[in-house]
Amino acid sequence: MRTHAQATAKHPHDDAPDTAAAFARLAALPAGPERHALRQDLVRAWLPMAQRLAGRFRNRGESLEDLRQVAALGLVKAVDRYDPARGAAFESFAVPTITGELKRHFRDHMWTLHVPRRVQDLRGRVRAARQELMQTNGGHHPSVADLAARTGLSEDEAKAGLEALDSFSALSLDAELPGAEDGYSLADSLGSPDPALDVVVDREAVRPGLRGLPARERQILYMRFFRDMTQSRIAEDLGISQMHVSRLITRCCTRLRDQALREQAPAPHRPARPHAA
Structure with a gap:
């Protein structure tokens, strides 16, 4: 039997409503206007959670509004695929679904250069490890060996992840090189056919x-x-x-x-x- 403290305890997130009964009802309803309306209510109820998850991916080259749209799409997929008969809470099913949708968006639509999936995964691990290490060593960039030890990767894999950090976006050939004088650009550094x-x-x-x-x-x-x-x-x-x-x-x-x-x-x-x- 639940105690009073357990009954009144708040969920870790305020954007996780109690919709267990609604999902059980949704699973029992046949296709039609009533089921469609209930599905829409469930999506609206969990939309704040999807927006919170989208906020984790801000400042990565994509606007927050677009990220929220992607997260909302992931939420709709989670609502349609969730089966309450399995016994798992909806949040535990929806969070990986929405997060995966956001990661796929970055993987498939945000890379200027084509980078293999494995190298993209290495980039994510190296990026997270570098941020953690920079917070603990006063903002200094960690070495390849430090990143390899932190992530459990080999030094070659850590180096590939570091190189992929600069492959997410591309500079224009007209971009001026850092420290260059007289507007020396990338295009000026390119070779040309030898006559x-x-x-x-x-x-x-x-x-x-x-x-x-x-x-x-x-x-x-x-x-x-x-x-x-x-x-x-x-x-x-x-x-x-x-x-x-x-x-x-x-x-x-x-x-x-x-x-x-x-x-x-x-x-x-x-x-x-x-x-x-």
């Missing part, structure tokens, strides 16, 4: 053809394209006319280009020869 790569490809393509040229023509091409000499200077050094140098350069370039194109062209398809009967 010399095409030159390397072209040189390798014409290398076989160059070996087949006469010595004087190879010398003229070297002087023109590698030593950047003018045609007049080449003609003067070789004792020939500038017009002759120009004709040789044009003829050699045309020959090398045609040969490179022939070698790069795909081989013609030859149909298979039929086997003799």
Whole structure:
């Protein structure tokens, strides 16, 4: 028999109403307006608890109003799935359901980068451990070894969780780097395609053809394209006319280009020869 103190004792949370009888009635009612109205009353009665749970996830990059909407959705699912015949209190069933809905929201909709589920879990454990350790050591950031000891993870796992802390959101490429001067941004630190790569490809393509040229023509091409000499200077050094140098350069370039194109062209398809009967 319950004592007077037990009967008048308050629930740990003021937002946990006594709705056991209402849930038993809901389970017995058939689908219809009466059951729908009772379901709505139960959702409204437990809505303050859902909003309290949503408040635990504030300051994580999502507005409190959106978090409350997600928590309300989790509450509706809890009301629809709760079975009073199992004997458990509704709150013990609803709290994990609502909290799981909030965590799924962060997991599926709030990450800018795609991070595996396991790494997301590591992030949560490392984040909680870091906050606890910073409260006990005067605000200093704990080391990877400290986080691993606190969470029971390996140092590699703790390091992966720390790296994931910065993967929840992404900076714009126009964002100025910390400590940078003159507006130096992330975009300024990115590389770009090297135009010399095409030159390397072209040189390798014409290398076989160059070996087949006469010595004087190879010398003229070297002087023109590698030593950047003018045609007049080449003609003067070789004792020939500038017009002759120009004709040789044009003829050699045309020959090398045609040969490179022939070698790069795909081989013609030859149909298979039929086997003799």
